[in-house]
Structures are given as C-alpha cells and as structure tokens.
Amino acid sequence: MISITNLSKFYGSNQVLNAVNLEFGKGAVHGIVGENGAGKTTLFRCIAGLETYEGQISSDFDKLKNHLGLLPTDPFFFAKITGKEYIQLLVNSRQLKLKNTEDRNVFDLPLDQYVSTYSTGMKKKLALTAILLQENEVFILDEPFNGVDLQSNFVLVEIIKKLRSLDKTVIISSHIFSTLADTCDKIHLMKNGEMVKVAEQKDFGVLETEMKDFTIGNRIEKLDLK
Amino acid sequence: MTEYFKLQFKMLNRRILDFGMPPLIGYLVVLLVFGATTGYLFSITEYAGYLCVLVALGFTSRLSEPKRNDFLKSIFNQRRYLTLRLLENLLCSLPFLIVLLYHGFLTEALLLILGVILGGLFHFNTNLNTTIPTPFGRKPFEYVIGFRTTFFIFPFAYLITAIAISTGNFNLGIASMALIALVCMSYYSKPENEYFVWNFALSPKRFLLVKIKSCLLNFTLLSIPNMLALSFFFPSNSPIVALSFLVCCIYLATIVLAKYSVFPNEPGLAQEILVGISFVMPLILVATIPLFYSQSVTKLKAILE
Numbered sequence: 001m002i003s004i005t006n007l008s009k010f011y012g013s014n015q016v017l018n019a020v021n022l023e024f025g026k027g028a029v030h031g032i033v034g035e036n037g038a039g040k041t042t043l044f045r046c047i048a049g050l051e052t053y054e055g056q057i058s059s060d061f062d063k064l065k066n067h068l069g070l071l072p073t074d075p076f077f078f079a080k081i082t083g084k085e086y087i088q089l090l091v092n093s094r095q096l097k098l099k100n101t102e103d104r105n106v107f108d109l110p111l112d113q114y115v116s117t118y119s120t121g122m123k124k125k126l127a128l129t130a131i132l133l134q135e136n137e138v139f140i141l142d143e144p145f146n147g148v149d150l151q152s153n154f155v156l157v158e159i160i161k162k163l164r165s166l167d168k169t170v171i172i173s174s175h176i177f178s179t180l181a182d183t184c185d186k187i188h189l190m191k192n193g194e195m196v197k198v199a200e201q202k203d204f205g206v207l208e209t210e211m212k213d214f215t216i217g218n219r220i221e222k223l224d225l226k
Numbered sequence: 227m228t229e230y231f232k233l234q235f236k237m238l239n240r241r242i243l244d245f246g247m248p249p250l251i252g253y254l255v256v257l258l259v260f261g262a263t264t265g266y267l268f269s270i271t272e273y274a275g276y277l278c279v280l281v282a283l284g285f286t287s288r289l290s291e292p293k294r295n296d297f298l299k300s301i302f303n304q305r306r307y308l309t310l311r312l313l314e315n316l317l318c319s320l321p322f323l324i325v326l327l328y329h330g331f332l333t334e335a336l337l338l339i340l341g342v343i344l345g346g347l348f349h350f351n352t353n354l355n356t357t358i359p360t361p362f363g364r365k366p367f368e369y370v371i372g373f374r375t376t377f378f379i380f381p382f383a384y385l386i387t388a389i390a391i392s393t394g395n396f397n398l399g400i401a402s403m404a405l406i407a408l409v410c411m412s413y414y415s416k417p418e419n420e421y422f423v424w425n426f427a428l429s430p431k432r433f434l435l436v437k438i439k440s441c442l443l444n445f446t447l448l449s450i451p452n453m454l455a456l457s458f459f460f461p462s463n464s465p466i467v468a469l470s471f472l473v474c475c476i477y478l479a480t481i482v483l484a485k486y487s488v489f490p491n492e493p494g495l496a497q498e499i500l501v502g503i504s505f506v507m508p509l510i511l512v513a514t515i516p517l518f519y520s521q522s523v524t525k526l527k528a529i530l531e
Binding site for chain 1: 357358363364365366367370371374375418419420421422424425426427428529530531
C-alpha cells in the first residue's frame, strides 16, 4: 500500500501538484489520466523520491524506491550499450543475479545490439523488461503503451494483469483510454495538479464520456474548418 | 562562413563561462596547461611528436561526426562545406602544429597536415552499429561504454610498452600505464542520468564502494599486460611498477569521488582545480579524497535514500 497525503510540489512559484491525496493498494492496477502538464510525471517522480515535495508519501516498505520499478515516459539509454548490458545494469543495481537473459526476452528484442539502433517502441520494451526482471513490488509505468506496436500492447496488457495477480501494485499513466479501461481497477483523473475524480471499473464509460466532452468542447469549431 | 566561425567562437566562450571563468582567462589557462603538458611530454620521450599527431588527429576526428557533417552539408554548398571543414580542422590542429615545428618535428608536422586534410575531406562514422565485445559486460556501464569509445588506445598503449622494453626506456613504460589510467579517468568525466543511480538499492557509502571497486578492478584488468611486461623486463624496477599502479588507483578513486561530489551536475571548475592541484601536489589528496567523499555521500543521499 502506498499512501499519499497532501502532496504538493512547486517549481519556483509554479505549483505543479496541489494537495494530492491518494492510496494505491496491493494487487491492484491504478490508472492516472490527465492532459499534458497535468502533473502525472511529477507525481510519479515524487513517489519515486526523485523530487522533493511537501506532504507525505508512505508505504509498507522501509525504502519504497528499493522495491519500485519506474518506467519513464522517455527512458534514457547510453550510447554503445547493448540491450543485454542495459538489463544487466538495472538488475545488478538491485543486487540480483541474472542468468539466461535471452530466456526472459519476452519481447524478442535483439539484446546483443546497441540500444541506439532500437526503435522508440523497442527501447520502451527493453526498459520495461529490465524493471520487470528487477523483481519489484511496485511498478510505475509512465505511458507504457506509447510507441509500442499492437502485438506488444497485447503482451503488455497481459503482463500488467499478471502483476496484479501476483499482488503487485501497478500505477499506469496513459493517453489511450481503452488500454487503461482494459487493465485498471481504478482510474484517477488529474487536472492542473489536482486529483479531480476517481472512477471504479463500472464507471469507466461515464468517465471517458465526461473527459471527451470536457476536452473537446467547442475546440473543433474554433478551427472553422471548411 | 564568417558567421559560422563567429558562432563557434561565441559557443566556445559560453562553454568557458559555464566553467565559471572569463573567456580571456580561460584561453590563458588552456594555453598554459597546453604549453606545460607538451613541454613535459617532449622532455620525457622521443616519441612525443607521434603522440602529438595522434592527439591532434583525435581532436579533429570529433569534428568528423556524420550527424554534424550532414547538418553542415544541409546549410552550405559542397565547395563552402569542404573549405569550412578544412579550415576548422586546421584551426584545431594549429596549436599542435606550432609545437611540432617549435621542437623541429617537421615530418610529424607534415603528417598532421595531411591527416587533418584527409579528415576534412572524408568523414568517418565513429558510431559503428557493430557491437564491439568488451570484457566488462557483466558490470556495466562506465568501462563498457568507455572501452567501446576508446578501444583503439589500448593496443597503442601496449605498443608503447613494447617500444619501452625494446629500447630499455622504463619511464616510457610507466607513461603508457599512466595513459591507460588517464583514459579510464575519462570514463568518469560526465555524470550519468540520475535514473541509473536512483535504481541502486544501496546506501551512498556502499554505492561509492561498489563504483570504486569496479573501477579499480577493471583498470587492473587493462593494466595487467603492462605491469607484467614491465616487471618481467625491468625486474629491479618492479616496486616502482607496483607503486605507479597504486598511485593510478588512488587518482582513479579520486576521480570517481569527484564525479559524485556534485552529482547530478557535471564536475565544474572547483573539482577540476582540486584534481589538478592533486596531480601536481599528491599530498593534497589527503584532504581532497575525504572532501570529495563526504560531498558525494551528501549528494547521493538525496537520490538513494
């Protein structure tokens, strides 16, 4: 369980998170949706301890970060490092020994090639594979479906379901509502740094309609397309 | 084209300003360091001319990166592009040319001119997609990436040792070991993305220990051929070989600590000055190492705890 109480974050005078209160339970998949700049990534960075913040983030773990697998929106890779070495680096950092990396290559990535030769989707799949092999208890996946092909999306959805069945905590952000609806138990709507709505599975349809209405509004008319 | 060089000059000045010193002082410092280094180099070995050519070509080869050149080609026509490339290569190698001519190394100077002209006319892809095998794959990442970038230096360093042995010049062999240490130090010149530190489930002290341990183990692996050869062919100087190795290890550990003392920022002027002074006055290390260590622990606490 991760509990967030009155979490606020400022960048100078700009408030990015405003008194966020949330709970992420074990064995559940939590979706976070919101427009670009709503504060989703900052929220994730605060949970990971990569940002200082006001408020409280507590968990069942002594040090949450040591049990947390973080998939950033745009994972960073070194030049001249192979996929296998990247996985090795992340697994080593958790003091784990990894044997037969190839057998765990669920996305069939060319692990002996430099990551710099990978496509955007392949990089995302590699980063995900690495954090899965870290044997984490909590997963934060920031836009995991972005740039990933359809076939891998199916695999990804099944991986998320498997993590839930293993009693892990999974937090996902995505702009693709259908994938969130397929995987999440709860979806939290963020707007301007605040949590404005939480929807249970049965209300996902209503939430999507509300979001569409709110987001689209009369924007298209503004274009005055002819 | 004039605008291009003016822009390069502005960018260079900004870099010096980022180091925290006025450009004029920066140029003066670079000039003094360059003069002192080359002077020292020419005083210790007769192969300094060749070293000078290699270092100069190494510098100019960085201007031959395909992406950079594709960008230039998209802006300038073919004739202007070639002129520009030749001019910038010659400008970059000018200090080395002056030094070579000053010391009377005419052949090497001509070799350098030929090299920079060829480097300007053709560009070489240094980002080969072929995976270069390394012996460090089980412990990524510094030596894995570093080795793949600088692998060509190691045969050269071992060649210097072979020359040292064949000519009976022990100091040259030690210089070769120092070259390997310097190359290894360069692997720690830039901070990694904080994500790769954050991932470690270690305390700051343990993290530093792991980093230093792996740095020294890998350096040992690269230095073993040199150390064994020098100890075998200059048996009476074996203690000096061991001492030199130890000194290299101490400096490597200092560089690792210097890197994390300002993490996630890049080591700045203060760290470079301290390291520089430590090179000239090794006794300063007694203060530098604990200072960098305590600063590193503080910086890493924010990320690891």
